[in-house]
Amino acid sequence: MIKSYIKSALRNLWKSKFFSVINIIGLSIGIAACIVILLFVFYEKSFDKFHTKNIYRLSEVQKFPGMVASQKVALSMYPMGPSLKNDYPAVKNFTRVKWSNKYQLANQSKRVFLPQVLFTDSAFLSIFNFQLLKGDRKTALEKPNSIIITQQTALKLFGNKDPMGKTVMHYGSDTVGFAVTGVLADVPQNSQLQFDGLLSLSSIHESWMDSWSGNWLNTYVELAPGTDIKVLENKMPAFLKKYMPNNDSWKLYELFFTPISEVHASTTDVGLDYLNYQKFDKQSTNLFSVIALVVLVIACVNFMNLTTARSIERSKEVGIRKSIGAHRTQLACQFLGETAMLSLIALVLALVIVKLCLPYVNRLSQRNLELSLFSNPALLVGLVLLTVVVGLIAGLYPAVFLSSFQPVKVLKGAVSLRSSKSGLRNILVVGQFSSAVFLMIATVFVVKQLKFMQKRDPGFSREQIITIPLNDVAKKKYDQLKQDLLSNSLINGVTGSQDVLGSHLDQGGVGYKPENGPVRVLTSTRLIVDKDFLNLYNIKLTAGSNFSTGENGYGREYIINEELAKELLKDEPKKKLQSLIGRQFGFDSLGVITGIAKNFNFNSMHHKVETMFMFNVKAWGYSQMSVKISPGRTKEALAFIKSKWANTISDYPFEYQFVEDHFSEVYRADNQVSQVIGILAGLAIFISSLGLLGLASYSAEKRIKEIGVRKVLGASVNNIVFLISGHFLKLIILANIIAWPLAWLAMHKWLNNFAYRITIDLSVFASVAIVSIVVALFTISFQSVKAAIVNPVKSLRTE
Incomplete structure (x- = not known):
């Protein structure tokens, strides 16, 4: 039939x-x-499912004075991990992760630049299930100056030779040797954490890291099975109050935990999320x-x-x-x-x-x-x-x-x-x-x-501008490189900054002295720039003037945007924005406001313009160099920049990105x-x-x-x-x-x-x-x- x-x-x-x-x-x-x-x-749903432990990422909600709205960030403080483990039995283990991009490693015959390495605690491999091919999971990262490399990194540095026990050198601001204590299988593509090597966090430990005032790494905790995460989160205000008693600063933070399996796809509202590969809503x-x-x-x-x-x-x-x-x-x-x-x-x-x-x-x-x-x-x-x-x-x-x-x-x-x-x-x-x-x-x-969103005027120029990342060595030679580039008519301008516009810029606390009353402390987005930044990006001023050219002005002059100006004058509604020029503003030793910039979208068009200020402290250096090249001569200009880079910074590869391309990535x-x-x-x-x-x-x-x-x-x-x-x-x-x-x-x-x-x-x-x-x-x-x-x-x- x-x-x-x-x-x-x-x-x-x-x-x-x-x-x-x-x-x-x-x-x-x-x-x-x-x-x-x-x-x-x-x-998408397979991300981080190969980990078998009950892992959560610790994140913060920051509610600083002067912020337009509270913000979630993926960062946490260095002492939080061990303190959580000591205070709460539900926290079985913890590990902290600090990232470093374009990390240079070398042996006797080869030098490579790894896209990303992670500094982490010895418990990292006890919590995560990344496949270790050689070495001991528990002890490989115990000692300072230890490194575990991936198969691909091992092949780049040592070819087919066994890397175990050998020493690799890092050349940067300091020259450091690391002993290879393990080899990992290459990291799966469906992992939010992507890296080419793991280095012991104890290699960079300094006393300032133990402070409860800095947010600069990620913390992951292993919780006991059956832990009620809401109950644990409800205990966090008391936890913060215990370790941050001064000036009620603990009230400025909330802590929350995200399951590792949900970090990739459920944290689009979390900023400063640097270790979240292919993040997608x-x-x-x-x-x-x-x-x-x-x-x-x-x-x-x-x-x-x-x-x-x-x-x-x-x-x-x-x-x-x-x-x-x-x-x-x-x-x-x-x-x-x-x-x-x-x-x-x-x-x-x-x-x-x-x-x-x-x-x-x-x-x-x-x-x-x-x-x-x-x-x-x-x-x-x-x-x-x-x-x-x-x-x-x-x-x-x-x-x-x-x-x-x-x-x-x-x-x-x-x-x-x-x-x-x-x-x-x-x-x-x-x-x-x-x-x-x-x-x-x-x-x-x-x-x-x-x-x-892509075509709307952001309030600054993006055309014919490239950005070049600067490492610790390049930062020290910034002035020389800038002068070399400006000597050629192919280059219309050079400036430096802490970050690239269109990225999630850092925020920081800052003081403001009203005409009458005590110093007011608030938090705002900040950007370190050199004196030519506004000119190169064609950022207009509503009032005041640009940074002075004299060295004495560096670190003492601040340019704020209109949004921050309105925030500073919220108790003086009849005052005009121009009245802020010359008022005291800044960090511990207050400088003055020299200019008010028109609002510009330093972030994507998904967000309203937030408060922000720009300043210059040469000693802090710049992580990005922006170069404006002549229209119609792009190939010639890029070849010239590359040659000057090779002459000035020969041991670091030349990389660049057009600002327009960067914003294409934003969207x-x-x-x-x-x-x-x-x-x-x-x-x-x-x-x-x-x-x-x-x-x-x-x-x-x-x-x-x-x-x-x-x-x-x-x-x-x-x-x-x-x-x-x-x-x-x-x-x-x-x-x-x-x-x-x-x-x-x-x-x-x-x-x-x-x-x-x-x-x-x-x-x-x-x-x-x-x-x-x-x-x-x-x-x-x-x-x-x-x-x-x-x-x-x-x-x-x-x-």
């Missing part, structure tokens, strides 16, 4: 080739979209899943529509089978088997599509997604089962419907499908296009919002979300159009004699086309009417997440409606015109 079912299924697929192709293509695209999104979702991941499911549902709806529409073609087959003894269950199983077979064929095509598309998907997502079916049998079995289930769900209604035909009525030709079944098909078509129109509107607004996640939504919206409208094409073809086919009669009576081709197309166009218009309010509500809620946002323009809704109607007309008209130009003699010929 099964063999008969298979033969019957293949025969019917071949008999209705056009509709079979539409069904298979629609299902395969829907399944392929789901597979790709599932691969991404599984990858889980809400976006969930959104992708929902949209991919919608695309798959649209494909299933196509199948149901086309199958029920063509069910009259198989009514006589059902009648004959029932008349010779076939049961309804047998017929239903036959039709379900056919849909399952069709969906399996669609699965094979979907896998081919996924394989071809994965390189593009990986470039877009900056992930390394793989479709490893044979190396992962569970995935293969899961996909097959999913596809069969999809086929069964898509074919369940047609199977029940077809098997319900009464043989007497069918064989007499008394079966009519016009009323109830066409009504259901209309509902499904409207549902399809409502979903597609909704996604199209959402895509347009997401893209418009992203372009708005990278937004770009990814907009492109993925756009692609899925395109697939939704394409699959919906396929279904419309099939229904229009079937409608024209079933009305061929009606069309012939109308043409004999004088109907024109335009009349016939409108006759066939008009019904479907009404459905598309209805789909737009349903989708518009839903899209408006969703976009209104989404745009409220941005500090700077576009307005909801009704012209977008109208444009999408026109596009959807044009797409539908183009899809339908092909079949409509084809039916309208048929010679009525042929269409009216007796069968």
Whole structure:
């Protein structure tokens, strides 16, 4: 019987080739979209799942005076880890992590620059499950100047030789030797912590590190199983009060714990999160899943529509089978088997599509997604089962419907499908296009919002500026390098700063002396700059003047932004901003405010402009150099800068990034979300159009004699086309009417997440409606015109 079912299924697929192709293509695209999104979702959800301990990351909420709002940061204080372990039995162990980028290591013959190394406690490998190939997990980092390197680092430094026990040197502000005490397997890509080596934190321990006033590392704790994290967090105010009793400073902080498995995807509101590789909002991941499911549902709806529409073609087959003894269950199983077979064929095509598309998907997502079916049998079995289930769900209604035909009525030709079944098909078509129109509107607004943020004037210049990271050696030669670069007309300006605009800048406490009253202490974003910073970035002043050129002004002059000026004058509302010029402001030994800069977006457009001040202390040095190059001579300028760098700082590689590219990275996640939504919206409208094409073809086919009669009576081709197309166009218009309010509500809620946002323009809704109607007309008209130009003699010929 099964063999008969298979033969019957293949025969019917071949008999209705056009509709079979539409069904298979629609299902395969829907399944392929789901597979790709599932691969991404599984990858995202796999982050840090290989760790077996009950690990949490300790973070802070900082509520300093003068802040626009409290902020969450991933940082913590050096003494917090051991103090938590001593005070609370639930804290079984702890480890602290301090990162260092572009770390230079060398042996006798090779010198390499590692992208990132971590200074950490000896308990690091007792808490985390990174694979140690050589060495002892418990003791490898106990002694100062110990280092564990990864396989890749070992290969770079020692080739195929055994590195254990050998010494590597670090050349920087100090020359330090480290003994290799272990070799790790390369860090998995789905780890938030990425590193090329682990160094003992005791190697850099100094007395100032024990202070309860500095936040400069990450702390991870291992908690006892079953620990109630809320109960532990409720004890943290008492913990802070115990160790930070002076001036009630403990009230400025809150501590919270995040499970290691949630750090990657659930901490987008946490700043200064430097050790969170490929951080991505889980809400976006969930959104992708929902949209991919919608695309798959649209494909299933196509199948149901086309199958029920063509069910009259198989009514006589059902009648004959029932008349010779076939049961309804047998017929239903036959039709379900056919849909399952069709969906399996669609699965094979979907896998081919996924394989071809994965390189593009990986470039877009900056992930390394793989479709490893044979190396992962569970995935293969899961996909097959999913596809069969999809086929069964898509074919369940047609199977029940077809098997319900009464043989007497069918064989007499008394079966009519016009009323109830066409009504259901209309509902499904409207549902399809409502979903597609909704996604199209959402895509347009997401893209418009992203372009708005990228193109909106941030209040400073970004064109033709590159930034160059400076290490400890380069910092000391900054002045020499600056003068060498300015000697050439290819360079229009050079300046230095503590950080790059567009990054999360540091905050610090600062004092302000009002005209009347004691010194007021508040916290604000701060940026160390040299005297040419404002000129190079074209930052305008509202009042006052730039930094003085004299050395005596360094560290004694401050330029604040308008937002901070308003904060300083909040108790003097009648005073103008200019009145702040010359007032005392600064650190322990107060300097003066020399200028007020117009507000500029030193962060992304996701956030409002916060309070900030700029100052210059040459002794602190700069971690970034900004160079403005002449327009049209980029290649020459870069070659010149590289040559001067090599002459001045020969032992450190030259690296640079255009500020424009840096801001593209700032909005990278937004770009990814907009492109993925756009692609899925395109697939939704394409699959919906396929279904419309099939229904229009079937409608024209079933009305061929009606069309012939109308043409004999004088109907024109335009009349016939409108006759066939008009019904479907009404459905598309209805789909737009349903989708518009839903899209408006969703976009209104989404745009409220941005500090700077576009307005909801009704012209977008109208444009999408026109596009959807044009797409539908183009899809339908092909079949409509084809039916309208048929010679009525042929269409009216007796069968």
